[in-house]
Amino acid sequence: MEITNVTEYEAIAKQKLPKMVYDYYASGAEDQWTLAENRNAFTKILFRPRILIDVSNIDMTTTVLGFKLSMPIMIAPTAMQKMAHPEGEYATARAASAAGTIMTLSSWATSSVEEVASTGPGIRFFQLYVYKDRHVVAQLVRRAERAGFKAIALTVDTPRLGRREADIKNRFTLPPFLTLKNFEGLDLGKMDEASDSGLASYVAGQIDRSLSWKDVKWLQTITQLPILVKGVLTAEDARLSIQAGAAGIIVSNHGARQLDYVPATIMALEEVVKAAQGRVPVFLDGGVRRGTDVFKALALGASGIFIGRPVVFSLAAEGEAGVRKVLKMLREEFELTMALSGCRSLKEITRDHIVTEWDLPHPRIFPRL
Numbered sequence: 040m041e042i043t044n045v046t047e048y049e050a051i052a053k054q055k056l057p058k059m060v061y062d063y064y065a066s067g068a069e070d071q072w073t074l075a076e077n078r079n080a081f082t083k084i085l086f087r088p089r090i091l092i093d094v095s096n097i098d099m100t101t102t103v104l105g106f107k108l109s110m111p112i113m114i115a116p117t118a119m120q121k122m123a124h125p126e127g128e129y130a131t132a133r134a135a136s137a138a139g140t141i142m143t144l145s146s147w148a149t150s151s152v153e154e155v156a157s158t159g160p161g162i163r164f165f166q167l168y169v170y171k172d173r174h175v176v177a178q179l180v181r182r183a184e185r186a187g188f189k190a191i192a193l194t195v196d197t198p199r200l201g202r203r204e205a206d207i208k209n210r211f212t213l214p215p216f217l218t219l220k221n222f223e224g225l226d227l228g229k230m231d232e233a234s235d236s237g238l239a240s241y242v243a244g245q246i247d248r249s250l251s252w253k254d255v256k257w258l259q260t261i262t263q264l265p266i267l268v269k270g271v272l273t274a275e276d277a278r279l280s281i282q283a284g285a286a287g288i289i290v291s292n293h294g295a296r297q298l299d300y301v302p303a304t305i306m307a308l309e310e311v312v313k314a315a316q317g318r319v320p321v322f323l324d325g326g327v328r329r330g331t332d333v334f335k336a337l338a339l340g341a342s343g344i345f346i347g348r349p350v351v352f353s354l355a356a357e358g359e360a361g362v363r364k365v366l367k368m369l370r371e372e373f374e375l376t377m378a379l380s381g382c383r384s385l386k387e388i389t390r391d392h393i394v395t396e397w398d399l400p401h402p403r404i405f406p407r408l
Contacts, residue, residue, distance in 0.1 A: 044328075044329070045349045045353075045365050045369060046349075048349065048356045048357075048365065051355070052123070052351070052355035053065070055355050055356065056355050059209040060122045060214075062209055063119075063205070063206060063209075063211050064123070064348060064352070064355075065348070066204070066205035067201075067203070067294065067295035068295060069202050069299040070300075072300055073299050073300060073302075073303065074296075077292070077295050077305075077325045077326030078328065079303070080302070080306050081305055081326060081329075083397075084338075084339075084394070084395045085393065085394050088380045089392070091381075092381035092382075092383070093383075094377070097382075099111070099374060099384075101342070101343060103320065104189065104190055104286060106141070106189060108141065108162070109138060109140060109370075110140060110373065111333065111337060111341075111344060112333055112343070112344055112373065113135075114135050114141065114143060114345065114346060114347075114362075115143055115291075115324050115345035116146075117348070117351050118145045118148065119145075119213060119219075120145075120350075120351060122217065123354045123355040124354045124358050128144060128154070128155050131350055131354060131362050132144075132161060133161075134363045135163075135362075138367070140366065141162045142161065143164040143166050144165050146166055146194075146219075147219050148219070148220060148221060149213075151221050151223070152165060152183045152186040154220065155186070156186035163187070164188060165180075165190070166193075167179070168194055168246055169193070169254060176261075180262050181261075182221075183264075184262060184264060190265045191266050193258065193266055193267065194270055195250065195270040196269075196270030196293050197293065198246070198247075198248040198249075198250060199243065199246075201293070201296050201298060201299070211238055252282075255280075255283040265286030265287065267286060267288065268280040268285045270289070270291050271289065271290055271291070271311055272292060272301055272304070272311070273314075274310045275314075277315050280319075281315065281318050281319055286319060287319050287322065288319060288322070289345065290304050290311050290325075292304055294348065295325070303325070304323055305323065305325075305335065308336065308339045312339065322344065322345060324344070324347065327369075328349065330369055330370070330373035330374070333369065333373045333376070334376040334377065334380065334382075337385060338389065338392050339393070340390070349365045349369075380392050
């Protein structure tokens with residue numbers, strides 16, 4: 040069967056992967072309301088296309104923190120990719136590089152920063168969890184810097200792990216033939232069996248619950264790399280991120296895996312953008328499956344978007360070729376959306392190109408789903 044859109048990879052991944060692994064990638068926290076809402080919220084935004092504009096040339100290029108990208112579609116950090124495919128993060132890194140975009144490597148990757156760097160050239164960011172042992176953190180940041188990573192995406196929404204009931208039921212743990220490669224030499228690379236979720240136990244033992252704004256400042260004393268704060272959902276925290284010296288903000292609810300009943304990221308985006316007032320770029324993470332979703336995020340003020348699950352599902356289905364195809368399909372859909380909306384470059388995408396359910400006093404043009 041020919042794959043014609045990003046979502047179709049999920050069913051293939053479900054067939055191919057062990058239940059424990061598929062559930063780990065696919066599930067969200069508790070009732071999984073936010074998980075569904077991350078997708079559903081995009082249906083509350085409709086287009087106001089402009090016609091009779093010469094769209095024979097469409098320019099999707101952009102710059103992120105000074106790095107030139109072919110498109111505003113980047114790869115979010117997702118953990119333990121070798122559970123999806125033997126090549127794991129290597130395949131993802133090569134696919135991102137071929138597409139001219141950024142890969143963000145998870146702290147909990149099954150390939151190390153050095154291994155990912157060895158795949159060849161590419162713009163890569165490193166996602167950081169702050170461990171209780173700050174020497175571990177400092178060492179990891181230095182290794183990422185030495186390996187040529189260009190920014191740190193600091194995850195700030197995980198002082199404790201969200202309640203992911205599928206992982207509890209499955210007694211999730213990292214398969215024995217894999218390790219969290221960045222921590223291998225520190226005796227932190229293995230995950231013990233647990234009576235619930237092995238990952239939840241690992242986080243409870245290792246990740247620092249006392250993480251606060253002063254640590255964002257501390258991080259800037261140990262690295263020259265720009266810091267993106269990942270996990271912001273409110274105007275208040277957007278302002279505090281900027282005060283703390285963040286170079287950018289990633290609006291994220293951790294793939295709906297942390298606190299359930301937070302808004303979809305596309306719903307939280309505009310509040311954060313308005314608070315940032317153009318001082319730093321704001322990015323969207325969560326729920327993007329179509330080029331139309333990318334356009335909607337940019338129309339609401341995002342400088343770019345990150346995709347997570349589509350990467351691991353396509354990786355499981357077809358390895359590097361699958362990830363390449365996901366990036367290609369999203370790129371082509373986004374280009375088509377731009378053309379049909381009358382936008383020739385990213386700067387031509389404006390708030391006037393969309394109407395949202397919350398814009399209207401009587402939102403009758405929106406079907407009741």
